[in-house]
Amino acid sequence: xxxxxxxxxxxAAADAGAQADAGSADAGDSVVVMRGAVRVRVQPGAPKPGxxxxxxxxxxxxxxxxxxxxxxxxxxxxxxxxxxxxGLPTDLKLVPLKLEVQLKTDAxxxxxxxxxxxxxxxxxxxELRVAGKYTSPSRAQKKWMAEDQREFNAAFGQPLEAxxxxxxxxxxxxxxxxAPYGDRRMFNGKLQSQHYGVDIDGxxxxxxxxxxxxxxxxxxxxxxxxxxxxxxxxxxxxxxxFHLSRFDVKVGDKVKQGQRVGxxxxxGRVTGPHLHWGVxxxxxxxxGTTLLKLDFE
Numbered sequence: 625x626x627x628x629x630x631x632x633x634x635x636a637a638a639d640a641g642a643q644a645d646a647g648s649a650d651a652g653d654s655v656v657v658m659r660g661a662v663r664v665r666v667q668p669g670a671p672k673p674g675x676x677x678x679x680x681x682x683x684x685x686x687x688x689x690x691x692x693x694x695x696x697x698x699x700x701x702x703x704x705x706x707x708x709x710x711g712l713p714t715d716l717k718l719v720p721l722k723l724e725v726q727l728k729t730d731a732x733x734x735x736x737x738x739x740x741x742x743x744x745x746x747x748x749x750x751e752l753r754v755a756g757k758y759t760s761p762s763r764a765q766k767k768w769m770a771e772d773q774r775e776f777n778a779a780f781g782q783p784l785e786a787x788x789x790x791x792x793x794x795x796x797x798x799x800x801x802x803a804p805y806g807d808r809r810m811f812n813g814k815l816q817s818q819h820y821g822v823d824i825d826g827x828x829x830x831x832x833x834x835x836x837x838x839x840x841x842x843x844x845x846x847x848x849x850x851x852x853x854x855x856x857x858x859x860x861x862x863x864x865x866f867h868l869s870r871f872d873v874k875v876g877d878k879v880k881q882g883q884r885v886g887x888x889x890x891x892g893r894v895t896g897p898h899l900h901w902g903v904x905x906x907x908x909x910x911x912g913t914t915l916l917k918l919d920f921e
Contacts, residue, residue, distance in 0.1 A: 653667065653668045653669055653670070653917065654666060654667040654668065654669045654919075655669040655738065655740070657736060657738060659734070660683070660729075661682070661683040661729070662681075662682065662683035662684070662727070662729060662734065663680075663681070663682040663683060664679070664680070664681050664682075664725060664736050665679070665680045665681075666678070666679050666723060666738070666740065667680075667917075667918050667919065668914060668917070668918075669740070670740065670741045670742075670743050671712055671721075671740060671742060671743070671914075672712070672742070672743050672744070672745040672911070672914070673712055673713060673714050673715065673716040673718075673742065673745050674711075674712060674713070674714040674716075674745055674747075674805060674806055674909075674910055674911045675711075675712050675910060675911055675914045676709060676710070676711050676712075676903065676905050676910040676911070676914055676915050676918065677692065677709070677710050677711075677712060678707060678708075678709050678918045678919075678920070679692070679697060679699075679707065679708045679709075679710075679723070679725070680705055680706075680707050680921060681699065681705055681706045681707070681725060681727060682704060682705040683705075683727075683729060684705070684706055684727035684728060684729065685727075685728045685729055685730055686727070686728050687699050687700075687701070687706055688706055688708075688725050688726065688727040689725070689726045689727075690708060690723065690724055690725040690726065691722075691723075691724050692710055692721065692722075692723050693721045693722060695710055697710060697725075698784060698860065698906075700784075700785075700786050700787070700859055701786060702786065702787060702920075702921075703921075705921075707787075707859070707920070709859050709860065709861060709905055709906070710905065710906055711904075711905035711906055711907075711908035711909075711910040712742075712908070712910070713908060714745070714747070714806060714818060714820075716742060717742070718742050718743070718744055719742060720739045720740065720741055720742065721739065721740045721742055722737065722738075722739050722740075723736075723737070723738050723739070723740060724736070724737045725737075745806055745911075747806035747807060747808060747818070748804070748806070748807045748808070749807070749808045761847070765847055768847045769847045769848065772844070772846040772847055772848070772849075775842060775844055775846075776842070776854075778842075779841040779842035779854045779856075779862075780841075780854075780862060780904065780907070782841060782856045784859075784860055785858050785859070786858055786859065787857060787858040787859040787861070787920070788837050788838050788839065788856070788857050788858035789836040789837040789838065789857050789858070789881070789920070790837070790920075791836065791837075791881060791920070792916070792918065792919060792920060793835045793836045793863075793881075793912075793915050793916050793918070794833075794835055794836070794881060794882070794916070795824070795835070795901075795916065796824075796832050796833050796834065796835045796863070796865060796885075796899065796901050797824050797826060797830065797831070797832050797833065797888070797899050797901070798824075799824045799825045799826050799830075799899075800824070800825040801822060801823065801824060801825075802823040802824065802825045802898055803819055803822070803823035804819075804822060804823075804913070805819065805820065805821060805822050805910075805911040805912065805913065806818060806819060806820075806911065807819035820902060820909030821864065821866070821900045821901055821902035821903075821909065821912065822900070822901050822902075822911075822912050822913060823898045823899070823900050823901075824898060824899045824900075824901060825898055826888035826897055826898055826899055827888065827897055828869050828887070828888060828889055828890065828897045829869065829887050829888065830887065830888040830899075831884045831886075831887060831888075832865050832868060832884065832885055832886050832887065832888055832899050833881075833882050833883060833884055833885065834855055834863075834879040834880065834881055834882065834883045834884075834885050835855075835863050835881065835901070835912075836855075836857055836863070836881045837857065837878075837879065837880050837881055838855040838856050838857040838858070838863070838878075838879060839855065839856050839876070839877070839878055839879070840853060840854070840855055840856075840873045840874065840875055840876060840877040840879060840885070841854050841855070841856045841862070841875060842854035842875065843871050843873060843874055843875050845891070846866075846892060847892065847893075848892050848893045849864075849866040849867065849892050849893075849900070850866055850867040850868065850889065850890070850891025850892025850893075850894065851866075851867065851868035851869065851870070851871060851886065851889060851891045851892075852864065852865065852866050852868070852892075853865040853868065853871065853873060853885045853886055855879060855885070860905055860906045861903070861904070861905050862903070862904045862905075863901065863902065863903055863904075863912075864900075864901065864902035864903070864904065865885055865886060865899065865900075865901060866892065866899070866900035866901075866902065867888070867889050867890060867891050867892050867894050867897075867898065867899065867900055868885075868886035868887060868888065868889050868891065868899075869886070869887045869888060869889025869890070869891065869897075870886050870887040870889070871885075871886050872884050872885055872886050872887070873885045873886070903915050
């Protein structure tokens with residue numbers, strides 16, 4: 625299995641002494657635990673720091689309650705089940721992480737507990753050369769950056785709601801990955817940040833597309849990220865499109881997967897034209913390449 629299933633328990637107050645008829649299986653890069661009509665699936669089965677993690681529950685009569693490590697899970701209904709999506713921090717220790725889910729069926733209350741292995745993400749170090757104003761901004765530029773942050777905070781403050789999409793996510797642009805998620809960024813010899821997105825090579829004017837259905841919540845020229853579009857997909861999930869040369873959407877637009885949101889550019893803090901694609905879940909930037917692999921069923 626891709627994750628060590630160290631503990632699994634099913635308990636019911638009415639038949640606490642009964643033998644539980646349960647099973648578990650490794651479904652691709654996921655862990656599935658089943659008992660009767662109840663199925664709990666975790667993707668990926670062996671996550672990395674910075675990964676999104678999707679927990680799907682079928683067979684619960686009411687909204688399940690759960691925790692992953694010390695983080696509360698917000699389960700939302702979808703079709704015949706419930707799902708919770710959470711992002712892992714990039715500084716998460718490489719030790720097993722416990723998942724606990726409590727749910728009710730028609731007959732009883734049940735507790736599920738399993739432990740996921742956390743694997744090394746092997747983040748790279750990346751040295752970049754940019755204009756001096758991006759490493760030592762002026763007072764006016766700092767004010768611009770502060771205004772950008774307020775706009776980002778407002779855009780990311782959408783109420784928690786059911787997901788606005790049905791299909792799996794797709795790349796917003798095809799091309800070589802110039803810089804993966806998690807790179808530790810050195811700008812002009814100084815450690816400035818970690819790279820919380822995926823940079824996709826491109827030429828100025830190449831189209832950039834919505835990775836999935838959602839609502840546009842920000843369209844803005846920002847100091848660092850340049851011309852920026854943010855899309856809210858529901859379930860606390862957002863995608864970001866940075867450094868555009870042109871906008872093709874406006875705030876409030878309902879977009880569909882594959883709809884053009886703008887054109888690739890080199891605005892903001894960049895070394896050349898490309899699309900920076902970011903994914904944010906529950907306040908954390910996560911690895912978009914892992915999001916692309918999640919089966920939202």
